[in-house]
Amino acid sequence: MYKLLLILRYLRRKLAPMFAVLAVTLCTAMLIIVISVMGGFLQMMRDAAQKLTGEVMVGADLSGFPYYQELIDELQRLPQVHAATALVRSYGLVNLNNRVLTVEVHGVDAAGLDAVTGYGGTLHWTSRDLLELLEAQLPPAEELTPGEKERVEARRRFYEQLDLRRLGMTFTPPPEWSDRPDTPGIVLGIEVSPWSVRDSQGQYSALNSSLGMQVTMTVLPLTRRGTFLEPAVRRMAVVNEFKSGLYDIDAHRVYVSFELLQKMLRMDAAEQVDPETGKPTGKVDPARATEVLVRGVPGVPLEELRRQVSSVTQQFAGDHLDCPPLWVQTWLERHAMLLGAVEREKLLLTFLFAIISVVAVVMIAVIFYMIVLEKTRDIGVLRALGASRFGIESIFLGYGLAIGVIGAGLGVGIAAVVVSHINEIQDFLTEHYHFTMWDPKIYYFDRIPTRFSPMEVSVIAAAAVLSGLLGSLLPAYLAGRLNPVEALRYE
Amino acid sequence: MAPSAPQPVLLTATDLWKSFQMGDQKVQVLRGVNLRVLRGQWLAILGASGSGKSTLLHLLGGLDTPSAGTIRFDSQELAALRGGRLDRYRNRHIGFVFQFYHLLPELNVLENVLISTMIGRPAWGWPAARSEARRQATALLDRLGLSHRLHHKPAKLSGGERQRVAIARALINQPDVLLADEPTGNLDEGTGQQILEVIRDFHRSGQTVVMVTHDRAIASAADARLTLHAGQLESSLEDSSAKPQDASNR
Ligand SMILES: Nc1ncnc2c1ncn2[C@@H]1O[C@H](COP(=O)(O)OP(=O)(O)O)[C@@H](O)[C@H]1O
Ligand SMILES: [Mg+2]
Numbered sequence: 001m002y003k004l005l006l007i008l009r010y011l012r013r014k015l016a017p018m019f020a021v022l023a024v025t026l027c028t029a030m031l032i033i034v035i036s037v038m039g040g041f042l043q044m045m046r047d048a049a050q051k052l053t054g055e056v057m058v059g060a061d062l063s064g065f066p067y068y069q070e071l072i073d074e075l076q077r078l079p080q081v082h083a084a085t086a087l088v089r090s091y092g093l094v095n096l097n098n099r100v101l102t103v104e105v106h107g108v109d110a111a112g113l114d115a116v117t118g119y120g121g122t123l124h125w126t127s128r129d130l131l132e133l134l135e136a137q138l139p140p141a142e143e144l145t146p147g148e149k150e151r152v153e154a155r156r157r158f159y160e161q162l163d164l165r166r167l168g169m170t171f172t173p174p175p176e177w178s179d180r181p182d183t184p185g186i187v188l189g190i191e192v193s194p195w196s197v198r199d200s201q202g203q204y205s206a207l208n209s210s211l212g213m214q215v216t217m218t219v220l221p222l223t224r225r226g227t228f229l230e231p232a233v234r235r236m237a238v239v240n241e242f243k244s245g246l247y248d249i250d251a252h253r254v255y256v257s258f259e260l261l262q263k264m265l266r267m268d269a270a271e272q273v274d275p276e277t278g279k280p281t282g283k284v285d286p287a288r289a290t291e292v293l294v295r296g297v298p299g300v301p302l303e304e305l306r307r308q309v310s311s312v313t314q315q316f317a318g319d320h321l322d323c324p325p326l327w328v329q330t331w332l333e334r335h336a337m338l339l340g341a342v343e344r345e346k347l348l349l350t351f352l353f354a355i356i357s358v359v360a361v362v363m364i365a366v367i368f369y370m371i372v373l374e375k376t377r378d379i380g381v382l383r384a385l386g387a388s389r390f391g392i393e394s395i396f397l398g399y400g401l402a403i404g405v406i407g408a409g410l411g412v413g414i415a416a417v418v419v420s421h422i423n424e425i426q427d428f429l430t431e432h433y434h435f436t437m438w439d440p441k442i443y444y445f446d447r448i449p450t451r452f453s454p455m456e457v458s459v460i461a462a463a464a465v466l467s468g469l470l471g472s473l474l475p476a477y478l479a480g481r482l483n484p485v486e487a488l489r490y491e
Numbered sequence: 492m493a494p495s496a497p498q499p500v501l502l503t504a505t506d507l508w509k510s511f512q513m514g515d516q517k518v519q520v521l522r523g524v525n526l527r528v529l530r531g532q533w534l535a536i537l538g539a540s541g542s543g544k545s546t547l548l549h550l551l552g553g554l555d556t557p558s559a560g561t562i563r564f565d566s567q568e569l570a571a572l573r574g575g576r577l578d579r580y581r582n583r584h585i586g587f588v589f590q591f592y593h594l595l596p597e598l599n600v601l602e603n604v605l606i607s608t609m610i611g612r613p614a615w616g617w618p619a620a621r622s623e624a625r626r627q628a629t630a631l632l633d634r635l636g637l638s639h640r641l642h643h644k645p646a647k648l649s650g651g652e653r654q655r656v657a658i659a660r661a662l663i664n665q666p667d668v669l670l671a672d673e674p675t676g677n678l679d680e681g682t683g684q685q686i687l688e689v690i691r692d693f694h695r696s697g698q699t700v701v702m703v704t705h706d707r708a709i710a711s712a713a714d715a716r717l718t719l720h721a722g723q724l725e726s727s728l729e730d731s732s733a734k735p736q737d738a739s740n741r
Contacts, residue, residue: 002609009597381593384554385660386582386610388575485546485555488589 002387003395007402010371010395017403020367020471024407025414027357028464032415034353035456037422038346040449045342048245049335054083054116054293055302056309057334060324062090063222064267064288067323071292071316080300080308085112086289088261092219094186094254096210099194103254105219107261110169116295119255122242123168124190129206130159137207164211168240171257177212177237184260185239186215191251192241210238217256221266224285232264246338262287306330357467364403364471368396372479379479380487389480396476397469404468408461415457419450501667501699502528502551507560509546520546521557522722528668533690533700535710538719544703547719548670551701552585553577564667582611586661590673592653594645594660601641604628604659611664624663631659635689651682658689662698669693671702675709687712 011017058071068086075084088107093100113119134155138144144152158176167173171185190196193210215236221229236256244250262268267288272281296305310328317323332339372379379392418425426448429435509521520543528534528551538544549555550562553569562569564584572580581587594603608624609617632638635655645653654674661669671690675683691712694700702713710716717724 002606004614005602005606005609006595006597012597377593378595381589381595382606382610383578384552384581384587384593385607386578386580388578391578391610483555485549488549488554488593 002382003391003398006395007398010399011402011406014371016367016371017399020364020403020468021407021410023360023363024404024464024468025410027353027360027467028408028411028460029414029418031350031353031357031460032412032452032457033418033422035346035350035460036415036419036450036452037448038342038349039451039453039456042339042342042346043451044245044449045335045339048249049339050331051117051122052244052246052249053331053334054085054295055331056294056296056306057291057329057331058294058309058313058326059089059291059329060326061226062290063224063226063324064088064265064290065323065326066286066288067316067320068287068289068292070320071313074312074316075292075294075309078308078312080296080305082295082297083112083115084292084294085109085116086258087113087291087293088258088265088267088288089290090219090261090265092217094188094192095216095218096188096193096213097195101192101194102252103189103192103217104252105217105261106253106255107258107265108255109258110171110255113255113293114169116293119242120165120169122244123165123187123240124204124243125164125206125209125211125240127159127162127164129209130162130164130211131156133206134159164240168242168255171239171255171260173212173237173239177239178214180235183214184234184236184257186217186236187255188215188238188241189250189253190241190243191247192254196241204243209241211240213238217254219261219264221264223266224288229266232266234260234264248338258289262289302330302332354463357463360407360464361467361471364400364468365474368400368472368475369478371399372396372475372482375479376482376487376490379482380484380490383482383484384488392482393476393480396472396479400468400470400472400476401465402468403472404465407468408464411464412457412461416452419452422448422450498529498531500527501530501532501565502526502701503563504547504551505561505563507547507550507562508558509543509550509555510558520722521550523560524719524722524724526551526717526724528699528701530667530699531697532715533694533702533713535713535716536701536703536719536724537707537710537716538703538705540705542719543722544705544719545672548587548672548701548703551668552587552670553580554587579611582607583664584667586664586666586669588654588657588661588669588671588674590676592645592650592657592677594653594656596645599642599644600632600637600648600656601625601628603645603656604632604663607660607663628659628663631663632656634692635659649682650678651685654678654682654686655689658686658693662693667699669698669700671700673704674702675706676704683709 072084072086075081086109090105090107092103092105094103108119110119134152138152141149162174167185168187171187173183173185175181188210190204193208195208195210196204197208198204215238216233217236218231218233220231223229242250242255259268269287270285272283272285273279274281294305294309296302306328313326313328317326382392426436504524504526507521507524511518511520524547536544536547546555550557553572556570564580569577569580595606598606605624605628608620608628612620629638629641632641635658637652637655637659640648640652645656648656658674669690674690675686678686687709690700690702700713702710704710717726
């Protein structure tokens with residue numbers, strides 16, 4: 001009992017233990033903040049990556065594989081499969097305002113893709129963005145001539161009835177945006193355009209968007225054997241832009257309609273031609289796709305889904321011996337490099353900060369050793385009153401434990417506050433000190449992502465408590481070993 | 492004055508030797524000390540500064556071990572007490588009072604007294620024993636004239652008050668022997684006399700006291716006086732009334 005009494009009193013009276021508590025608090029908070037931000041970053045990347053590709057992909061090389069609709073039908077019969085859609089993937093050039101950009105072109109069935117990846121939700125612009133831009137650019141109403149007013153009014157009406165999301169789903173531009181009636185639409189990644197800029201808040205301005213612009217897209221068709229044919233060139237109108245959350249994707253991917261790209265790449269169904277005579281042989285080459293994306297029913301484990309998809313794919317390949325070899329891949333495998341890098345980074349940072357936290361243990365040891373020195377005579381007195389070695393040791397161990405517990409508690413509290421308000425803190429710093437720790441221009445996410453994982457927090461808090469104990473171990477042992485007579489004589 | 496009827500022997504020291512190692516020098520402090528303390532006796536041990544008085548008290552109190560010789564409490568040899576039993580011996584049977592009070596600065600007066608009781612009990616037994624212990628401590632402090640000081644920290648107290656708190660702390664567990672190491676050594680004469688009065692008061696109610704001092708006037712308050720000189724105890728010269736407690740005349 002005297003131990004508890006003394007621990008409580010020592011905690012209250014001394015400045016030194018406050019420093020020890022502070023050290024534990026700071027290290028705990030620091031580790032939790034780092035792990036939460038990195039965890040949030042990772043989570044955001046994972047979410048984005050999963051959204052981009054569905055969960056499992058089946059594919060061949062760029063020359064594609066036939067009978068994909070059969071495969072889709074088979075897959076959709078699986079109880080574990082929620083949706084599946086075909087995709088034509090190729091590489092091409094986009095000429096945007098005389099800038100030539102290399103892009104990955106995806107020919108997609110927008111509704112099918114939406115069911116698998118939530119494609120519709122990534123479409124960035126709405127007519128409200130255009131209306132706001134119009135209002136912002138408008139001079140005061142009284143400065144407008146009646147003719148100008150009329151034109152502004154017309155434009156406003158045009159924007160109001162514009163459903164940009166539907167345009168992005170149908171790939172058909174409004175007549176105002178194309179000079180020919182059959183101009184197809186294209187959806188660019190929001191970072192594809194070199195004029196696309198984010199402001200300091202990480203927001204895009206509709207002013208710099210490519211909406212309504214005419215672009216020329218060039219792709220290279222391949223034969224089934226992989227030789228190049230004449231490039232296919234098409235003029236298109238940008239009907240929307242998408243933002244997936246992964247910079248690399250948003251900077252290099254464009255979406256067009258499935259049938260269009262299939263046709264441009266000559267992967268649609270076509271009559272075979274005898275290469276020598278140039279006459280049709282009467283046989284038909286079936287249409288091809290390069291990939292099928294699959295989304296599982298919620299709750300089905302990824303590996304389970306993958307197994308089912310693999311077995312259906314094997315069955316399918318067995319039925320179609322003219323089909324090129326097919327691979328099956330999960331989204332985790334597809335993005336393993338990217339996610340692995342961030343995961344490593346999180347691990348590395350946590351490790352580095354954990355090493356720094358060892359300083360806290362050393363600090364506790366030093367502070368406690370000072371306290372033991374200062375309390376040497378009291379220790380002698382306690383021994384004279386009948387306290388045992390172990391009793392003395394327990395005082396300091398308990399003291400260390402108390403400091404660990406208090407430090408861990410405060411640390412978790414501070415970390416919780418900082419993590420939940422990290423964006424406000426960042427805004428405050430930017431506003432008052434022009435200091436931006438999280439630059440949305442660099443990090444691509446406009447807000448600092450965080451994830452407060454109870455599991456990780458518990459582990460860190462437990463480690464903090466342990467570090468208090470660990471730091472007091474040696475001083476406690478030394479205190480217990482003090483010769484009581486010498487302790488009493490100690491000046 | 493203590494009754495003069497024959498009393499049982501409480502503490503016996505036989506041929507005690509004690510040396511300290513200081514660097515490569517060996518300091519021989521005690522060279523064959525023999526001593527008997529009777530139950531109910533008030534014994535004063537005189538001696539110049541550095542003669543080894545404190546060392547002797549520490550040995551008797553089980554705080555240190557002799558280089559040679561034996562100490563017996565009742566019939567129990569201290570050297571045979573190991574670890575926890577020696578700690579319990581100090582807690583139950585011995586009460587230490589030091590020249591410089593040695594109160595714990597973080598605790599108030601009442602807590603400084605109660606800590607002796609707390610040390611003797613396991614933590615789980617404390618809540619049940621608490622109120623009785625507090626009652627006893629308060630009564631003891633009241634007897635020492637400190638009832639108005641219960642919740643003050645030692646720093647707020649005068650030297651005499653501090654020493655009275657130290658005496659209360661030493662006596663709260665009703666020890667068999669009070670070992671007082673120059674209890675008046677840090678006090679002015681008047682206050683020193685007050686402390687002596689306190690000790691006399693407890694002695695009258697049967698408390699055995701071994702008191703160490705270098706001051707003859709203080710020592711004269713005791714029943715018997717011995718002088719520590721050249722590492723040995725001898726009966727004080729001018730003290731003809733007290734029989735030497737030296738084992739040599741056994
Ligand atoms: N722990 C120790 N280490 C070394 N020397 C000691 C120790 N304790 C006491 N001494 C020495 O023993 C002698 C007696 O000390 P002490 O018993 O304190 O004398 P007194 O109490 O009579 O003044 C002194 O010379 C002192 O320096
Ligand atoms: Mg001394």
